[in-house]
Amino acid sequence: MKLNLKKFNILSKKPIPVDDFIEKILYMPRIGYYSSKNPFGKNGDFITSPTISNLFSEIIGIWLVSAWEKMGKPKKFNFIELGPGDGSLTKVIVNTLKKFPELNKSVKIYLYEKSTFLKKLQKQNIDNKRIKWIKNFNSIKEGPVIFFGNEFFDAIPVKQFSNRNDYLFEKCYSVKNKIDIVEKFIKGNKKDISQIKTFETLKKLKFIEFPKRGFLELNPIIKKISKLSGGILLIDYGYLNCNNSSTIQAVMNNKKISVKAMLKNLGRADITSLVNFSLLKEYFFKNNLKVKKIVTQKFFLERMGINERAMILGKKMTNEERKYMQETLVRLLEEKQMGSLFKVIFGYKNKNNDFFGFE
Numbered sequence: 001m002k003l004n005l006k007k008f009n010i011l012s013k014k015p016i017p018v019d020d021f022i023e024k025i026l027y028m029p030r031i032g033y034y035s036s037k038n039p040f041g042k043n044g045d046f047i048t049s050p051t052i053s054n055l056f057s058e059i060i061g062i063w064l065v066s067a068w069e070k071m072g073k074p075k076k077f078n079f080i081e082l083g084p085g086d087g088s089l090t091k092v093i094v095n096t097l098k099k100f101p102e103l104n105k106s107v108k109i110y111l112y113e114k115s116t117f118l119k120k121l122q123k124q125n126i127d128n129k130r131i132k133w134i135k136n137f138n139s140i141k142e143g144p145v146i147f148f149g150n151e152f153f154d155a156i157p158v159k160q161f162s163n164r165n166d167y168l169f170e171k172c173y174s175v176k177n178k179i180d181i182v183e184k185f186i187k188g189n190k191k192d193i194s195q196i197k198t199f200e201t202l203k204k205l206k207f208i209e210f211p212k213r214g215f216l217e218l219n220p221i222i223k224k225i226s227k228l229s230g231g232i233l234l235i236d237y238g239y240l241n242c243n244n245s246s247t248i249q250a251v252m253n254n255k256k257i258s259v260k261a262m263l264k265n266l267g268r269a270d271i272t273s274l275v276n277f278s279l280l281k282e283y284f285f286k287n288n289l290k291v292k293k294i295v296t297q298k299f300f301l302e303r304m305g306i307n308e309r310a311m312i313l314g315k316k317m318t319n320e321e322r323k324y325m326q327e328t329l330v331r332l333l334e335e336k337q338m339g340s341l342f343k344v345i346f347g348y349k350n351k352n353n354d355f356f357g358f359e
């Protein structure tokens with residue numbers, strides 16, 4: 001354990017804010033959770049919608065086609081997947097787009113990934129020369145741009161604050177006796193506090209989760225959308241109303257584990273937090289994007305025709321294949337499973353407001 005702390009560079013006694021701490025254990029080169037193994041698929045710690053079913057990715061592809069049409073079929077168009085994981089979604093989208101030659105000719109496809117390990121995995125999985133991996137969005141200069149992220153925002157660590165009589169104290173971790181990691185609250189940074197206080201959504205909360213790093217990621221994205229038009233479609237595990245407690249959760253070997261257990265298994269567990277969709281919406285509004293009504297994953301996928309598509313595909317399948325497809329559909333759509341826990345938000349700038357999937 002001592003060695004582990006040293007490797008993760010968290011031996012100092014100085015309290016480390018929760019978001020900085022989690023960032024280290026997820027992304028520390030070679031030993032961080034996302035830097036050292038493939039967490040996706042049946043043998044990974046979690047199974048995301050694109051790894052559950054190609055139908056999910058196909059439907060996102062169909063939505064992309066519809067968004068391009070709504071924007072007047074621009075001759076130059078860009079699609080960027082944020083945090084592509086093992087690359088499953090874009091792999092399917094590339095095939096779906098082949099059925100729409102006019103768009104296929106116009107669209108440039110980019111992947112934006114932080115983990116060098118996952119980038120390699122994506123390159124193995126999507127062997128296609130037209131796809132470019134980018135570190136920033138500077139090279140995208142022409143045509144509207146659609147950003148898409150599934151479980152992207154929930155993987156970006158949040159800051160946590162306790163509100164004591166209107167004074168905000170930030171939750172940190174520090175190392176005790178060179179072995180134990182303990183929770184500590186310190187006076188919040190003035191800049192962070194004044195930013196937090198500008199959000200209606202966060203007012204009067206006793207416990208605040210603030211996605212400072214997430215917003216920093218969104219800033220260049222929003223700038224690009226504001227300049228070229230387009231939007232950002234995000235799907236994540238999240239909520240509309242805060243319940244004043246930590247939403248950070250850790251998963252190891254396919255099972256939820258306590259934060260205490262996570263602290264004893266640095267780099268071995270995935271750590272996410274639930275996304276505050278009301279706050280995301282407020283952030284988009286503050287930055288002059290329009291926002292479609294926030295809907296559940298079930299609502300969005302059904303509006304986009306996932307059941308009809310499954311029926312068509314089912315006709316050519318064996319009984320066993322059809323049964324398997326039905327089971328995966330249940331996982332994606334069932335209210336108690338991903339259907340209503342996952343929400344969909346679209347922040348955009350365009351003359352058209354009539355994007356599919358939300359009404």
Ligand SMILES: C[S@@+](CC[C@H](N)C(=O)[O-])C[C@H]1O[C@@H](n2cnc3c(N)ncnc32)[C@H](O)[C@@H]1O
Pocket residue numbers: 034040048049050051082083084085086112113114115118149150151152155156217
């Ligand atoms: C929970 S996984 C989701 C993967 C994939 N979208 C899926 O649904 O299977 C989060 C992904 O976002 C990436 N990621 C997290 N923070 C990022 C950042 N700041 N910039 C780029 N990628 C990031 C992770 O490395 C990983 O690929």
